[in-house]
Amino acid sequence: MTTPGHDAGDDLLRILDELDTLIAAARSMPMSASAIVNREEALDLIDRARSAVPSAVRRAEEIVADAGAVLDRGREESERIVLRAQEEAERLVAGETVVRLANDRADAIIAAAEERATALRHGADDYCDRTLAALEVELGKVADQVRAGREVLAGRLAHADAAQRWAQSVEAGAEGAERRRAGWSVDPTTAPQH
Template structure:
């Protein structure tokens, strides 16, 4: 199973392996179609399914880190205000010190919120790019597999019309399956429990 720290790198390695598998596959005579091992392709797709939710979990950890930064900023601001109020009472100049402390606390919270938002945005962008790259490779692979099956069907004499319904049905089933992918944390929990 992919560790959280290298989930994105592992997903890119899987895509490279898919590319290598297709690029080095034996081509059909007089055709741009290639013959690829179904078992190898399914194994890589299975590994990719495991890596994607792990990568999304990594993005969720980044968001959690952003929340921690925000909480730390709020805690620091509360501490500053409390300290300022104590100093104000001791020096009998409370109003001015508390106002300055509140201004400082507001600035800390604002900075923490901006940093947390940047981290969340980066995590979402990372997840979206990973999923988009995987979807593009799967679509490309599905097109090549379909073309190969059509070519084989023509050689076996079954005709493109006989093979087309099966190929179209498989394409639609694959599209429905991958359409269920989401960066929603609730959806990713289903993947990690084996709901492929």
């Protein structure tokens, strides 16, 4: 029998070694391969071997069971790791999908804003052009009025200048006549006597 903490496989191997030694040390029968073995010792070793075998088998079964349990735990752990990896991959893919969708939405918003800005800029340019064209027409009318006003003023100024020259020439002529008249007396009492 084995004691707790003692390996049954080691006991079995030791018993087989003792059996081997018993047979090897047995006396040979002359002219034969047979040997004289102490029956009691041989049977005792066989009994001990029989009692060690179930113990060794149980121990082997325990080792196999332990190995199976370790393998099962390893499988479970690997399945948990794979599951976590799949969940993480799905989370990352979902995150990438959200980011991709957000980027697509942002691109669409930017494109719409740029299109709207272009339309507004075109509308503003068109409005400014129409306003400037109308202002140009009005300024043309004002320029025509200014030109007409200046022409009227130029005519007046020319007429005024001519009138002033005429007045000056008349005045100059009147002064000359005055001077000529100053030598002549209209008063008969002062008239020279011939």
